[in-house]
Amino acid sequence: xxxxxxxxxxxxxxxxxxxxxxxxxxxxxxxxxxxxxxxxxxxxxxxxxxxxxxxxxxxxxxxxxxxxxxxxxxxxxxxxxxxxxxxxxxxxxxxxxxxxxxxxxxxxxxxxxxxxxxxxxxxxxxxxxxxxxxxxxxxxxxxxxxxxxxxxxxxxxxxxxxxxxxxxxxxxxxxxxxxxxxxxxxxxxxxxxxxxxxxxxxxxxxxxxxxxxxxxxxxxxxxxxxxxxxxxxxxxxxxxxxxxxxxxxxxxxxxxxxxxxxxxxxxxxxxxxxxxxxxxxxxxxxxxxxxxxxxxxxxxxxxxxxxxxxxxxxxxxxxxxxxxxxxxxxxxxxxxxxxxxxxxxxxxxxxx
Ligand code: KG4
Ligand code: ZN
Numbered sequence: 540x541x542x543x544x545x546x547x548x549x550x551x552x553x554x555x556x557x558x559x560x561x562x563x564x565x566x567x568x569x570x571x572x573x574x575x576x577x578x579x580x581x582x583x584x585x586x587x588x589x590x591x592x593x594x595x596x597x598x599x600x601x602x603x604x605x606x607x608x609x610x611x612x613x614x615x616x617x618x619x620x621x622x623x624x625x626x627x628x629x630x631x632x633x634x635x636x637x638x639x640x641x642x643x644x645x646x647x648x649x650x651x652x653x654x655x656x657x658x659x660x661x662x663x664x665x666x667x668x669x670x671x672x673x674x675x676x677x678x679x680x681x682x683x684x685x686x687x688x689x690x691x692x693x694x695x696x697x698x699x700x701x702x703x704x705x706x707x708x709x710x711x712x713x714x715x716x717x718x719x720x721x722x723x724x725x726x727x728x729x730x731x732x733x734x735x736x737x738x739x740x741x742x743x744x745x746x747x748x749x750x751x752x753x754x755x756x757x758x759x760x761x762x763x764x765x766x767x768x769x770x771x772x773x774x775x776x777x778x779x780x781x782x783x784x785x786x787x788x789x790x791x792x793x794x795x796x797x798x799x800x801x802x803x804x805x806x807x808x809x810x811x812x813x814x815x816x817x818x819x820x821x822x823x824x825x826x827x828x829x830x831x832x833x834x835x836x837x838x839x840x841x842x843x844x845x846x847x848x849x850x851x852x853x854x855x856x857x858x859x860x861x862x863x864x865x866x867x868x869x870x871x872x873x874x875x876x877x878x879x880x881x882x883x884x885x886x887x888x889x890x891x
Contacts, residue, residue: 544854548626620857
């Protein structure tokens with residue numbers, strides 16, 4: 540079984556082809572990704588209109604290249620998958636329309652994929668992991684703890700009530716004059732910094748739910764920055780180290796609560812899986828490695844390339860759906876919002 544996956548929900552244009560191996564894992568036959576960072580860097584963040592236009596420029600050539608690298612023709616595929624949301628609507632429309640068009644032209648089944656589901660299922664592509672497991676999804680747009688129970692069966696255990704963790708890294712970087720995207724820059728600056736110099740808050744620590752909040756921490760960093768007339772390199776290092784240490788404490792505490800909630804509701808998980816761009820952070824990876832060892836829990840950290848947005852995860856999620864007969868019609872509409880757990884969304888909206 541071979542599936543083409545198309546990803547255009549944010550600022551990465553990606554096309555990949557994944558094959559199902561007899562052992563149940565996936566094999567990536569081609570994985571083309573173009574990051575648009577250079578196009579957005581002058582604005583300090585992703586500009587939706589620029590992103591959509593760049594997807595149009597790149598996508599067809601990348602699909603051609605992926606097919607060529609995999610050594611397959613459209614006719615050899617078993618299905619065509621495209622991310623249909625959640626994300627920036629202009630970009631989603633580009634990928635979704637391309638996927639539908641190719642499916643229509645080739646007579647292959649079409650699968651509309653939820654981008655979050657694709658992140659959630661990546662550990663099965665890389666490690667053949669069985670359900671159920673606990674997923675920490677930490678990217679620029681999402682910060683969630685999710686019980687992954689089966690294909691299409693997700694329970695949101697916690698979410699951020701304000702900023703996503705990646706977003707907080709990006710905003711802190713901006714305050715300190717570091718480049719976008721800020722996460723890797725903050726991590727680099729934190730090396731050799733004094734994590735004890737600034738006592739930043741650890742929002743939500745020990746709260747009996749698994750939710751996150753980042754805006755108070757971000758504000759504390761901003762107030763500290765404003766107290767300095769000039770920021771020396773050493774100050775920036777210490778601010779980054781102190782901020783990152785606070786994030787690490789919060790992440791470990793929230794994962795601990797998420798694990799408790801998971802066990803109460805669904806029994807023991809088979810593993811803790813971390814996905815999303817923030818999963819590239821060495822301090823967070825290290826802390827979660829220690830935490831899972833202490834908890835006797837298997838930790839699955841897909842390689843950074845598969846943690847950030849990519850086409851292979853869309854192809855794999857499409858493949859998982861295709862083999863269950865879960866295909867989509869040509870009338871599938873793009874979805875700027877598309878929660879994995881609709882029940883959680885209702886509760887959240889009810890509170891708001
Ligand atoms: O998953 P991703 O590539 O894109 C989406 O947001 O969907 O995640 C990007 C986010 C950005 O906010 C970036 O600053 C953050 O992940 N990030 C990091 C690191 N590398 C990327 N945050 C902290 N430490 C890193 N090393
Ligand atoms: Zn993503």
